[in-house]
Amino acid sequence: MNLxxxxxxxxxxxxxxxxxxxxxxxxxLGDNPFFRLAIHIFIGVSAAYVALVxxxxxxxxxxxxxxxxxxxxxxxxxxxxxxxxxxxxxxATPLRKAGNWSVAILVGIGAxxxxxxxxxxxxxxxxxGTINSVDPSAYAISTSRWDQAINGFIIVLxxxxxLIYFHFGARETxxxxxxxxxxxxxxxxxxxxxxxxxxxxxxxGVYLSSLAALVERLTFIWKFLNSLGFTLxxxx
Amino acid sequence: xxxxxxxxxYDSEIKSEDSGETISEEEESQAPAELFExxxxxxxxxxxxxxxxxxxxxxxQEIPEELQFLAGVEPDSITDQIVDxxxxxxxxxxxxxFSEELPGWLTTASEEGAQIAEDEISRGELPGWVEAMxxxxxxxxxxxxSEDEDYIENYGPLAGIPxxxxxxxxxxxxxxxxxxxxxxxxxxxxxxEYVNLLxxxxxxxxxxxxxxxxxxxxxxxxxxxxxxxxxxxxxxxTIIFGGTIETKIPPEDQVNSSGYGALFNQIDELFDGQPxxxxxxxxxxxxxxxxxxxASVVDHLMEQGTYLSxxxxxxxxxxxxxxxxxxxxxxxxxxxxQQYINLGYLPGESAGxxxxxxxxxxxxxxxxxxxxxxxxxxxxxxxxxxxxAMILVITDDPNTAKSWIxxxxxxxxxxPLNMVVSAQVEPLIQPYFRASPQLLSGYVAGVIHxxxxxxxxxxxxxxxxxxxxxxxxxxxxxxxxxxxxLANGVLSLFSRHRARQxxxxx
Numbered sequence: 001m002n003l004x005x006x007x008x009x010x011x012x013x014x015x016x017x018x019x020x021x022x023x024x025x026x027x028x029l030g031d032n033p034f035f036r037l038a039i040h041i042f043i044g045v046s047a048a049y050v051a052l053v054x055x056x057x058x059x060x061x062x063x064x065x066x067x068x069x070x071x072x073x074x075x076x077x078x079x080x081x082x083x084x085x086x087x088x089x090x091x092a093t094p095l096r097k098a099g100n101w102s103v104a105i106l107v108g109i110g111a112x113x114x115x116x117x118x119x120x121x122x123x124x125x126x127x128x129g130t131i132n133s134v135d136p137s138a139y140a141i142s143t144s145r146w147d148q149a150i151n152g153f154i155i156v157l158x159x160x161x162x163l164i165y166f167h168f169g170a171r172e173t174x175x176x177x178x179x180x181x182x183x184x185x186x187x188x189x190x191x192x193x194x195x196x197x198x199x200x201x202x203x204x205g206v207y208l209s210s211l212a213a214l215v216e217r218l219t220f221i222w223k224f225l226n227s228l229g230f231t232l233x234x235x236x
Numbered sequence: 237x238x239x240x241x242x243x244x245x246y247d248s249e250i251k252s253e254d255s256g257e258t259i260s261e262e263e264e265s266q267a268p269a270e271l272f273e274x275x276x277x278x279x280x281x282x283x284x285x286x287x288x289x290x291x292x293x294x295x296x297q298e299i300p301e302e303l304q305f306l307a308g309v310e311p312d313s314i315t316d317q318i319v320d321x322x323x324x325x326x327x328x329x330x331x332x333x334f335s336e337e338l339p340g341w342l343t344t345a346s347e348e349g350a351q352i353a354e355d356e357i358s359r360g361e362l363p364g365w366v367e368a369m370x371x372x373x374x375x376x377x378x379x380x381x382s383e384d385e386d387y388i389e390n391y392g393p394l395a396g397i398p399x400x401x402x403x404x405x406x407x408x409x410x411x412x413x414x415x416x417x418x419x420x421x422x423x424x425x426x427x428x429e430y431v432n433l434l435x436x437x438x439x440x441x442x443x444x445x446x447x448x449x450x451x452x453x454x455x456x457x458x459x460x461x462x463x464x465x466x467x468x469x470x471x472x473x474t475i476i477f478g479g480t481i482e483t484k485i486p487p488e489d490q491v492n493s494s495g496y497g498a499l500f501n502q503i504d505e506l507f508d509g510q511p512x513x514x515x516x517x518x519x520x521x522x523x524x525x526x527x528x529x530x531a532s533v534v535d536h537l538m539e540q541g542t543y544l545s546x547x548x549x550x551x552x553x554x555x556x557x558x559x560x561x562x563x564x565x566x567x568x569x570x571x572x573x574q575q576y577i578n579l580g581y582l583p584g585e586s587a588g589x590x591x592x593x594x595x596x597x598x599x600x601x602x603x604x605x606x607x608x609x610x611x612x613x614x615x616x617x618x619x620x621x622x623x624x625a626m627i628l629v630i631t632d633d634p635n636t637a638k639s640w641i642x643x644x645x646x647x648x649x650x651x652p653l654n655m656v657v658s659a660q661v662e663p664l665i666q667p668y669f670r671a672s673p674q675l676l677s678g679y680v681a682g683v684i685h686x687x688x689x690x691x692x693x694x695x696x697x698x699x700x701x702x703x704x705x706x707x708x709x710x711x712x713x714x715x716x717x718x719x720x721x722l723a724n725g726v727l728s729l730f731s732r733h734r735a736r737q738x739x740x741x742x
Contacts (some may be wrong), residue, residue: 028464030457046552053551057581061602113586113643121642121675129671151670198663205660205682209525209632211709212659212683215702216524218472 011227018224021217130159158194165191463716470712474705481704485691495669496685499533499654499678500692502626508541510625511614515640516548516557522632522658523556528698529686530630530656531564536693538568542625543614544576547600549588549636554580554604564698573607577615580604589643593621622649632658637665645675652677659683 023038063085067078084102091099133155165188170178180188388398423431491497506512514534518526537544546557557578561570570576579600582588592599596618603609610618617623621644629640637657645653645668653675657665659682668676680689683706686699 028461049555050551053554053581054583057551057554057604058583061606109587110585113590114639117586117590117639117642117646121646122638125671125673125675126667128673129667132672201663202660205658205662207713208659208682208684208710209522211706211713212525212528212702213521214467215471215475215705215709216528218468218705219475219702222472222475 014224014227018221021221130155157190161187161191162194163191164188165195466716467709467712471705471709474708479704481707483687483691483703486688491688491692494685494688495666495676495679495681496689497678497692498669499680500536500689502652502654502678503533503536503540506537506540506542506625509614510540510542511545511618511623512537512542512626512628513545513547513621513624514557515627515629515631516546516553516560517550517629517631517633517636517640518553518556518658519550519632520552520556523559525658525682526630526632526656527560527564528683528702529658529680530560531698532686532690532693532695533628533656533680534560534565535568535695535697536689537628538565538570538575543612544570545579545615545624546576547579547582547592549582549585549639551581554578572605573603573612577609577612578604579609586639586643589639593644593647595619596621621647622651624651627651627653628656629653630656632661634661634664637661641665641668641675655679657681 020038020041023034026032027035063078063082066074067082070078084105087099087102089099090096091103133152135152164184167184167188168180170180172178179185389395486494491500514537534544546554548554548557561576568575572578580603582592582600584591588599597610600609610616621627627640627644627648629637631637631640637655640655641653654677655665657679662679662681665676665679665681668674669679680686683699683702686697687703690697690699
C-alpha cells in the first residue's frame with residue numbers, strides 16, 4: 001500500500017469528519033457528553049481561527065505594516081486609528097469606561113450605515129414596488145396580464161392588511177377597555193393570514209436547507225465507509 | 237419608700253402596685269386637717285410626695301430641694317405643712333376683692349346678684365352644627381388624653397404636677413404592657429386582604445421550592461426516533477442504491493420570469509477575462525446546501541472564462557471559498573492570482589461594505605495570502621465596485637443578503653447584483669427581484685433552483701446527484717406531516733367524544 005503524507009492527511013481529515021458527524025448525530029438520543037464534546041471543539045476551533053484571520057488579514061496588513069513601512073500620510077492615518085484601538089482594549093480592564101468613546105464611534109457609524117442603507121435600499125424601493133404593482137407597465141418581469149393583475153392585487157392586499165395588523169391604536173372609552181375599531185380588527189385578521197403564510201414559507205425554507213445538509217452528510221458517510229472497504233452494497 | 241418606675245403612673249396604679257407600702261386611710265387621717273379643707277379635692281402627688289403626705293412629721297427635709305417649690309414649700313422656712321401653691325394666692329385675691337372696705341349696698345347687691353344669676357343662668361343649647369364640631373375622643377388607649385385629670389407627672393422636672401399633658405406618653409409606655417393592649421386600627425376588609433397577601437408573599441419567599449424534574453414525554457422521544465430512522469433509512473437507501481429521477485426542463489415562461497433564468501442569461505453574456513466579484517458569505521454549517529446551489533453557477537462563470545475575485549464579510553469566508561474551489565471546481569484547475577484572487581476578509585459588516593464600494597483597493601490592499609491583490613491585468617482598471625462585470629453573493633443569511641442589496645446594490649450603475657442563496661432566504665429576497673426598480677438582477681435559491689439551472693446548462697452537477705435523496709426526503713416529510721396531522725385529528729376527535737360521554741354520565 002503506497003501511502004503518501006498527502007493521502008494520510010486527507011484520510012485523517014475524512015476520519016475526523018466522519019467522527020464528528022457521528023458525534024453530532026448522537027443528539028438524536030438526547031443531550032449527551034459526546035455531542036457536547038463536539039460542540040465545544042467546534043466553538044474553540046472557530047474562535048481560534050477567527051482570531052488568527054483577524055490578526056493576519058486585518059491587523060497586520062492594515063495597521064501594523066502601514067505604521068512601519070507606510071508613507072507619512074499612511075503612518076498618520078494608522079496612528080489615528082491605532083489610538084482608538086488601544087482605548088478599545090481597555091474594555092477588558094478595570095478602566096473600561098475609557099473605551100466608551102471608541103465604541104460610540106463604532107456603533108454610531110455602523111448604525112448610520114445600516115439605517116441609511118435600509119431607507120434607500122429597502123424602504124423606498126419596497127414602497128415604490130408596491131405602488132408599481134398596480135401598474136403593469138412598470139413591471140420588471142414580463143408576465144401575462146392575469147398574472148400581473150393577481151400579483152398586484154395580492155401585493156397591495158398583503159401590504160395593507162399586514163400593516164393594519166400591526167396598528168395597535170385604539171379609541172379610549174371612559175369606563176371601558178380600549179379596543180380597536182371592528183373594521184380594523186377584521187382587516188387585521190387577513191393580515192394575520194398573510195403573516196402565517198410568510199412564516200410557514202420561511203420555516204419550509206429552513207427545513208429544506210436542513211434536508212440538504214442531511215443528504216450531504218449521509219452521502220459523505222457512505223463515501224467514507226466505501227473508502228474503508230465497505231463495498232457490500234456497491235455492487236447494487 | 238415607694239419605688240418609682242421610670243414612667244408615668246396614676247395614683248390608683250401606685251396604690252395597687254405597691255401593696256406592701258400602701259398608704260392606709262388611717263395614716264391619711266393623721267395628716268394635718270389644714271391640708272384637707274372641706275370641698276377641696278385630695279391632690280395627687282408622686283409617690284415620694286404621697287409618702288410625704290402620710291409622714292408629715294418627717295418634715296420636708298426628704299423633698300429634694302429643687303422640687304420644694306413645686307410642693308409649695310418655702311425653701312427658707314421649712315414648715316410641717318404642705319401647701320397648695322395656688323391656694324394661697326386665690327384666697328388673698330378674693331379677700332382683697334371682698335374686703336370690708338366695700339360699701340354695704342355693693343356687698344348686698346353682689347350676694348343677691350350672685351344668687352339670681354345662679355337661678356336664672358341655665359345651660360345653653362348649642363346649635364347642631366356646633367355640637368357636631370365638638371371633638372370626640374373615640375379611643376384613649378394610646379394617648380390617655382381623656383384621663384389627664386387623673387394623671388400626675390411622675391418623672392422629670394414636672395414630677396408631682398397634676399393634669400400635665402404627657403409629653404412622652406407613647407414612648408414612655410411599657411413595651412410589655414403596650415403589647416398586651418389591643419390596637420384599635422380601623423382596617424377595612426380590603427386592607428386586611430392586602431396585609432394577608434403581603435404576609436403570604438413574604439412567607440413564600442422563605443420557602444424553598446424543590447425543582448421537580450419534568451420527565452420527557454416518552455411518546456415525543458419515540459416519535460423523534462421513529463421519524464429520524466425513517467428519514468435516514470429512506471434517504472440512505474436512495475444514496476446507497478443510487479438511481480436517477482427524470483426531471484423535465486421548466487417551461488419557457490417560467491424560466492423567463494424566474495431568478496435563475498435571469499442569472500443564466502447574464503452569465504451567458506459574459507466573456508473571457510471580465511472581472512467578477514464573488515462574495516462567500518455563508519457559515520460552514522451551510523456548506524452542503526450552498527455547494528449544491530452554487531456549483532453550477534460558478535462552473536458557468538468559469539466556463540465563460542471570467543476572472544474571479546473572492547471576498548467575504550465573515551472571517552470563515554476565505555477558507556470556505558478555497559474549499560469550494562477544490563471540492564466542486566477542481567476540473568477547471570483555476571490558479572490563484574492567474575484566474576482568480578482571494579481578497580480575504582472584509583471587516584466592518586455594513587460600514588465595511590460601504591467603504592469597499594467607494595474604494596476597494598484601499599480597503600483591501602493585499603490578498604488573503606499576502607500578495608498584491610490588484611496587480612492582475614483584469615483588476616488593474618477596477619477603481620470602484622461598479623467596475624466589476626458582475627457581483628455574485630453566495631449566502632445563507634437573509635440579513636447578509638439585505639446588507640449587500642442595501643449597501644452595494646444601491647451604488648451600482650450598470651453592474652448587475654446577483655445571488656445564490658439558501659432556500660430559507662428566498663422569501664426575503666424575492667421582493668427585491670420582483671420589484672421595480674429591480675435591485676436584484678437574478679438569483680438561485682436552494683437545490684431546486686440549482687437543478688433547474690443545471691437543466692438550462694444541460695450539464696448535470698451536484699444538484700442532479702442530490703436530487704433523488706432530497707426529493708425522497710421531501711416526500712417522506714410531507715407524508716409524515718400528513719399522517720401526523722391525521723393521527724392528531726383522530727385522537728382529538730376520540731378525546732372529545734370521550735369527554736362528551738363523561739359529561740353525559742355526570
